[in-house]
Amino acid sequence: xxxxxxxARALLEQGKVDYIxxxxxxxxxxxxxxxITKNKEDCARLVVNPFIxxxxxxxxxxxxxxxxxxxxxxxxxxxxxxxxxxxxxxxRVVIIGVPCAGIIDLDKIEQLVSRERDEIDDIVxxxxxxxxxxxxxxxxxxxxxxxxxxxLACETPIPKECDILLDPTDTLxxxxxxGQQRIQEVESKSVExxxxxxxxxxxxxxRCYACRSVCPVCFCERCFAEETEPQWVSPAPHxxxxxxxxxxxxxxxxxxxxxxxxCERACPVNIPLRSLSKKMVDxxxxxxDYKAGTDKSALPLMASYEAxxxxxxxR
Amino acid sequence: xxxxxxxxxxxxxxxxxxxxxxxxxxxxxxxVTTWAKWDGRDVSFLDWYRNTVVPPKSFLLPMxxxxxxxxxxxxxxxxxxxxxxxxxxxIFGIRPCDARALAIIDLVFREGYEDLYYVNRRNNTxxxxxxxxxxxxxxxxxxxxxxxxxxxxxxxxxxxAGDQLLIEEVxxxxxxxxxxxxxxxxxxEADLISxxxxxxxxxxxxxxxxxxxxxxxxxxxxxxxxxxxxxxxAKCVSxxxxxxxxxxxxxxxxxxxxxxxxxARVKSWDSCQFALYTRMPMENxxxxxxxxxxxxxxxxxxxxxxxxxxxxxxxxxxxxxxxPVNWDITQVLNSLTAKVA
Numbered sequence: 001x002x003x004x005x006x007x008a009r010a011l012l013e014q015g016k017v018d019y020i021x022x023x024x025x026x027x028x029x030x031x032x033x034x035x036i037t038k039n040k041e042d043c044a045r046l047v048v049n050p051f052i053x054x055x056x057x058x059x060x061x062x063x064x065x066x067x068x069x070x071x072x073x074x075x076x077x078x079x080x081x082x083x084x085x086x087x088x089x090x091x092r093v094v095i096i097g098v099p100c101a102g103i104i105d106l107d108k109i110e111q112l113v114s115r116e117r118d119e120i121d122d123i124v125x126x127x128x129x130x131x132x133x134x135x136x137x138x139x140x141x142x143x144x145x146x147x148x149x150x151x152l153a154c155e156t157p158i159p160k161e162c163d164i165l166l167d168p169t170d171t172l173x174x175x176x177x178x179g180q181q182r183i184q185e186v187e188s189k190s191v192e193x194x195x196x197x198x199x200x201x202x203x204x205x206x207r208c209y210a211c212r213s214v215c216p217v218c219f220c221e222r223c224f225a226e227e228t229e230p231q232w233v234s235p236a237p238h239x240x241x242x243x244x245x246x247x248x249x250x251x252x253x254x255x256x257x258x259x260x261x262x263c264e265r266a267c268p269v270n271i272p273l274r275s276l277s278k279k280m281v282d283x284x285x286x287x288x289d290y291k292a293g294t295d296k297s298a299l300p301l302m303a304s305y306e307a308x309x310x311x312x313x314x315r
Numbered sequence: 316x317x318x319x320x321x322x323x324x325x326x327x328x329x330x331x332x333x334x335x336x337x338x339x340x341x342x343x344x345x346x347v348t349t350w351a352k353w354d355g356r357d358v359s360f361l362d363w364y365r366n367t368v369v370p371p372k373s374f375l376l377p378m379x380x381x382x383x384x385x386x387x388x389x390x391x392x393x394x395x396x397x398x399x400x401x402x403x404x405x406i407f408g409i410r411p412c413d414a415r416a417l418a419i420i421d422l423v424f425r426e427g428y429e430d431l432y433y434v435n436r437r438n439n440t441x442x443x444x445x446x447x448x449x450x451x452x453x454x455x456x457x458x459x460x461x462x463x464x465x466x467x468x469x470x471x472x473x474x475x476a477g478d479q480l481l482i483e484e485v486x487x488x489x490x491x492x493x494x495x496x497x498x499x500x501x502x503x504e505a506d507l508i509s510x511x512x513x514x515x516x517x518x519x520x521x522x523x524x525x526x527x528x529x530x531x532x533x534x535x536x537x538x539x540x541x542x543x544x545x546x547x548x549a550k551c552v553s554x555x556x557x558x559x560x561x562x563x564x565x566x567x568x569x570x571x572x573x574x575x576x577x578x579a580r581v582k583s584w585d586s587c588q589f590a591l592y593t594r595m596p597m598e599n600x601x602x603x604x605x606x607x608x609x610x611x612x613x614x615x616x617x618x619x620x621x622x623x624x625x626x627x628x629x630x631x632x633x634x635x636x637x638x639p640v641n642w643d644i645t646q647v648l649n650s651l652t653a654k655v656a
Binding site: 026027028029031032033034035054058059107111116118119200201204206207208209210213214226234235236237265266268269270 | 549554585589
């Protein structure tokens with residue numbers, strides 16, 4: 001029995017947890033889906049593969065009891081961030097760490113082979129390459145060309161805060177400059193060009209709030225976007241309000257966001273949200289020398305203040 | 316009744332229609348397949364288009380719409396309706412599922428109650444259907460009494476027949492578009508056979524199936540069972556993707572956007588998956604996620620059949636394709652009936 005299935009089953013059997021949160025194969029090709037279960041037999045369905053994209057810590061604040069959760073490096077930092085914010089107690093979670101070898105970005109694969117994901121027969125990772133099967137033909141690409149941008153830029157693939165660390169299956173191949181490329185493209189624009197760029201992006205926002213829903217650190221009981229007195233943003237999807245919503249959200253998750261990439265991945269209309277969120281991660285690091293979710297005993301960034309820090313920011 | 320047209324003649328046809336109508340066609344922008352006003356040239360979508368991310372309901376029930384403006388004067392408020400947009404629109408390439416979905420929205424916005432904003436647009440809209448040749452693995456229209464070549468719901472139906480497109484004139488509105496149009500030929504028996512074969516081939520590619528025989532009974536029998544629904548709803552993250560991208564979901568919010576002098580009353584999409592949707596001063600009947608998920612499933616597969624003798628789902632598969640956690644309605648429906656049996 002694979003290690004994860006064995007460990008998860010044991011946790012349930014020994015009564016160490018009430019629920020296991022992991023991944024099982026999804027109902028679409030190359031997909032996985034969250035498995036939230038009390039049933040030890042279900043553990044046989046748990047998988048670890050290059051498609052376990054979701055950040056399962058999003059479920060932690062709302063679930064009761066003791067929780068065994070499967071995390072990648074970025075997800076484990078989200079768990080720590082939730083602990084820092086008192087959203088979940090450390091002794092309520094058993095963290096099962098996956099030494100992450102990177103998530104495959106299916107949008108990139110679709111572009112490379114000019115086929116949609118359901119038309120592709122197979123995607124196999126082989127070391128630092130990936131083999132894609134289309135009918136009778138097989139194409140090989142360097143792994144870095146198909147890994148998600150946030151994975152290419154990842155500095156913490158191996159979960160540090162964890163109770164059980166699974167054996168590694170593969171090593172993460174990173175390319176920090178490639179992972180940063182789209183953000184730099186936006187940065188290199190003039191202020192006017194950048195404004196026009198974001199206006200165009202936010203014109204197609206449908207305000208489904210999937211970016212917020214999949215975000216583990218968007219844990220507010222009531223989001224500012226739903227306040228009516230005062231009304232910070234209109235509930236109607238004017239591009240200006242869509243943009244305001246996202247700018248305010250970026251500020252709210254500053255110091256909490258671990259660049260798991262799920263906001264951008266969830267967006268049904270391809271708004272490059274990571275170009276905002278990763279930029280914020282970089283700013284937080286630069287201004288406050290702070291990396292979210294790396295120290296569970298640290299005060300949350302926005303809950304602490306030192307007189308001499310980032311003086312240039314607040315005027 | 317049946318005509319045909321060569322691929323090379325399509326641009327000319329769309330040009331002719333563009334004189335009197337806004338012709339909307341599938342296009343790709345920023346990696347998203349969407350609808351846009353035809354640019355007067357490009358018909359390459361005929362080669363790659365499968366379906367759009369946002370369904371064409373957005374041209375009948377816009378995501379954001381001004382209902383009227385109001386202005387404060389000496390004697391109270393004056394109202395001003397938006398200028399009536401009488402221009403006709405042709406949605407070229409609408410898929411059978413999305414056209415059927417509009418017929419389902421009609422039941423609510425045109426037949427039970429007449430929503431003038433919707434009805435006016437609907438009357439000004441002609442639907443030119445394009446039969447599917449490559450359905451997604453998430454499509455399940457054939458389980459809902461439809462299929463890739465279903466012409467119910469469109470005004471004209473185009474089906475691939477070899478290197479031509481067979482045109483079926485389904486309604487009088489459709490005939491108005493073909494009347495006098497250039498480039499159309501008479502369809503021969505062989506074209507009809509070729510088109511039927513193409514549709515049959517596409518139907519075979521729709522492999523996802525649901526059995527809806529006892530779904531309504533199962534929903535009714537389990538309606539009050541919190542644990543049953545908590546289990547089904549467990550991984551849902553309560554975003555609005557499945558409802559906003561659903562071609563039959565029509566729920567909306569109304570807000571007044573104003574300053575001291577006046578403003579506008581705007582209508583925008585809303586979703587039963589949001590906790591705020593049913594929030595009222597005293598209570599919220601759907602605070603818990605499972606109640607909202609139950610509402611979505613029940614509305615489409617219990618309340619619609621009871622009220623209108625149809626499901627509120629057409630099997631387009633968007634909610635499956637785009638769900639960020641792969642919450643799959645077909646899996647849920649099949650598990651419901653399995654649990655009852």
